[in-house]
Amino acid sequence: MSRNRVLATATAGMLLTGALTACSGSGGDADGPVTIKLLEYQEPRAKVVKALIPEFERAMAKQGRKIKVELVADTLTDEQFHTKITQQLHSGTAPDVLDMGGSNVTGLAGAGYLLKLDDYLDKWDGWGQYYTSAKEAARQPDGGFYSIPHEASLQSLFYRKDVLQRLGVDTSQPRTWDELIGRLKKVKAKTGEAPIVIPAGTAWGGGTWTEGFLPLVAGTGSTFYDAKSKKWTLKSKGLSATFGLYDELIKAGLLPVRDLQNPNPWEPTKYKNFVKGTLPVSAQGSWGWKFDWGPEGAAPIENLREKVATWDYPALVPGTKPYSISGGGYGYSVNAHAKNPDAAVELAKWLSSGTPLAKQLVTVGAVSPRKGLSGTAPYKNEPSLLDAERKLPGSILPPRGDGEDQVSQAVQSATGKMLSGRADGGQAAAAFAKEAKELLGDNRAAE
Amino acid sequence: MTIAKALSGRPIRRRRERGVLPLLLGPSIVLIAVFVIAPAGYGIYLGLTDTQLTGWAARDPQFVGLENFRNLLGSEDFLASLGRTGEFVLWSAIIGQTVLGMVAALLLRTKWLRGKGLFGALVLLPMVVPEVVASLTWASVLSSDGDGTLNRLLGLFGSGAAAPLQDHPMASVVIINVWRGIALAMIMFQAALEDVPDELIESARMDGASALQVFRYITLPLIRGPVFLYLLLTTITTVGVFGLVYFLTQGGPGQETELASIYIFHRAFQYSQIGLGSAASVILLVLLMILGLTYARLAKVEV
Known part of the structure; x- marks a missing residue:
């Protein structure tokens, strides 16, 4: 009996101490x-x-x-x-x-x-x-x-001025993607390697959305997110054109498909091949000047300002102009x-x-x-x-709205399908619309 | 007199047993209820809702009935991840670990093998290493850069750099999982083989049976129970393998090694869709229960 009392007293003591400690933790000291x-x-x-x-x-x-x-x-x-x-x-x-x-x-x-x-x-x-x-x-x-x-x-296309000049490829601002693809094919014919990286697929995660897909689709002029109705438009001329562009780049061997499927896809592309000069064009935010290729960046390039310059994004759909994007x-x-x-x-x-x-x-x-x-x-x-x-x-402001995480996920998955050869541009656009609609639900997806 | 005493004592003993039984089982029932049944029940409930961790919809989760299940069962990605899980279990657990574990156990039973201690230790070592360490070690060995151990070795023979985790991702993770799992299989089979009487094997040998025949007609039937028990255990644990594969490939390249466990992690935590992830877990749980019951039936073992 006495043992039970001791136990009960000890338990009560412990509980009281715990409660007091918890109280003192949440209260804070107004003067301290x-x-x-x-x-x-x-x-x-x-x-x-x-x-x-x-x-x-x-x-x-x-x-x-x-x-x-x-x-x-x-x-x-x-x-x-x-x-x-x-x-x-x-x-x-x-x-x-x-x-x-x-x-x-x-x-x-x-x-x-x-x-x-x-x-x-x-x-x-x-x-x-x-x-x-x-x-x-x-x-x-x-x-x-x-x-x-x-x-x-500012999101733009960074390019290796020194490499393109050495290869005899025009470095002026390309007006359209067709013009740029023509130049990229020339580079590929000379080097035999994929010359441009645009984030795509699941491995690049959110970067596929913010640094890859979004800057492209935002320049097409098609409404992607309508702030008034708060709904995403999942099928549009701009979306089809964007998936079509990825498809064209993949089929022409211009995008480093294998590297984009690496668990850390920025390493072989931006940090290695862009620095070496074998991949001379990269879709990139202005932080590339310091964070990626600056003297104390992840993969420094010596004399960066002499070797690297930027282009605005070329026009993807007729009737639009080259643009840079915030x-x-x-x-x-x-x-x-x-x-x-x-x-x-x-x-x-x-x-x-x-x-x-x-x-x-x-x-x-x-x-x-x-x-x-x-x-x-x-x-x-x-x-x-x-x-x-x-x-x-x-610069153009990219569309942002509730459900962005889900749209980003559907973009990663659809572009990932293209990288692994399981979908062409049209199929990827359809897969994107289907998955995004499922994830967003009827309230956030426009008909 | 003694029998009469015993007979008269039985009801009291039974009553006492009945009284003690809840005391003995109580703690384990409470633990199972709190840590297994309640989370599973909560998981099933979440699977019936559109619960997510981010976005405005996170503030007000709705009951959506079986919609998550319908979406998942109609989703190519989910079905493909189940297929990959099946492939991974078949090659790494059922074939790789079981066969090689059996070979290792049989070798350790032979009289002619020298250095059994060293051999046993070498097989056991992968099991001792923590999962993350094992995974990162292999990532370093198989790194596609020139400084990966494998590529350095290949370099000695003048061969170019290989990237097995990118070119043959599924085969790579299967081999690594086999490497890691042989030890448990070996221990279980070794213990089971101890129970096979030597006389039976010796008499069969005297009757002219070959080593293969002895294994097929004497050893294997006698250890059928432990073999099926191991298959049951390894199937359950291999379906749940996450860290080993995630640290090596993160489910890639593309989705080539996105096993169901990684699919669930991606959906539930990376994309914050707890409802969808929970529904996928429930589907996996049901599949595992079906598999488990099948094994138990086949082996006629009590689990």
Whole structure:
């Protein structure tokens, strides 16, 4: 009997201690420093932000605010990050501030994981300096903002000027895809290797959508996502033309089909063959200037500015003109369940302004999403990025809407079928429409 | 007197047993209910909804009845992933691991083999290595770059670089899974072979039976139960293989090694469609139960 009492007392004691510990954890200390967890999943970003954090803490201390920032640097690929952060947000274990590509935001904001920032942005004078294209790219289907973009990018075709000139191939801006394909065939005849990479298939993951398919279909003029009805059009002239283009490139042996099916398809293509010069054309965002091929990038090319230049995308359907396209960029989002949302937003705003912003842009090779930074070092010393920024206001905005994740998935699967030879352009377009319709449901797919 | 006592004691013992039975079985029933039946039941429920983790639809999951199942059973991709899983199980588990495991066990039983300890250790080693380590080691061995171990070896003979994970992905993952699974088969068959009386084999040999005949007509019938039990276990575990293949190929190139388990991971977690992924898991569970029952019937073993 007495043993039972001892057991009961011990259990009650443990439960009480546990409950008290839990209470003290959730309460927080109003006078003590506020701690914010910031997640970075790419090494260069983590590195530059790590150096900026003490500056932020000092700046806040000057204003009398004790904010401590804990950097969570978790090096992951885009796909791994998306999978992991979704689980973390769903289970309530995600950090407070997340630095991620704009294509992730729609799905996560939709599910209610991210804090709506409209009230904060309305009161922030910095928001007025953002380019309309950057703002519109960040606007979500409900009209609200769930991220502070700190980058913009321009998607275009990067080409090896030195290689094409050596091969005697014209390097002027191609007006149409037919003209460009003619040049690519010449390259192929001389080198025997596939000369252009456009992300496709499942292995490239979200890149197949944002860097491969979307920039092509967005230039065709066909409506892909209708913001008014909030529905995706799954069969159109533009979609057929885009699948047709992939088909033509594959059948002519111009696309490196085998490399695109590699688990890390960017390695043999962008990081190896583009650098060697055997694959001289690559669909690429402006971050290629630093992140991929810059002196401290993944696969540096010496004298990059002399060897590499960019073309706008040629016209794919009759009646359209060559165009460059806004490729979006990374932004800071705040966890909807952050304990200290005000401090978290403060960090996001500070990192998206002035010198801290300029340092980040130069590290990853991004274009400024806001005006007035062209005179701020070290960004002012980057002519390629300043060129891209000048083109930004005239670039096409890609369609973005609820269900983007599902449309992206259907695009990956349909282009994957073409890579493995299981579908031609028409079959891939039909497979895409069927799968996307199943995934989106009737509410989000137009008839 | 003793019999009478025993008879009179039986009902009390039974009553006592009845009282103890729930106590003994209780914890395992609770554990199975909490960790097996409840998640499976929840999985079935999710399979009947359009639950997803991202997008506006995630806020309000709807009951969609059997729509996920209809979509999956009409989906070429899902059916192809089931086909690939069947192929993977057949070649790596049923044929590769079982046959080679049996050969290894028989070799260890022979009297003439020297260095049995070393041989046994070599076969066991792949099982000891964690799945991720095994997978990444093979990824490094088979890397298509010139610095992969295989390509370095080929280079010694003047041969060009090979890319087995891209050119023969299914064959590669089958071989790696066989390599990893032989050990368990060997241990199970070795234990079963211990129970085959030596006299039977010796008398058959004296009657002029060849080694093959002894194996076919004496050894195999006597160890039929353990063999089928192993087949049941290896089928279940091989259908569930995920990490080994995912770390090597991520289901690619294209979808050539997208087994059902990887298909489910892609749909449920990468594309956040928990409802669809759960429905696919339920279909896989039903198929496994049918297979399991078939094995149990064939082997007449109690599982």
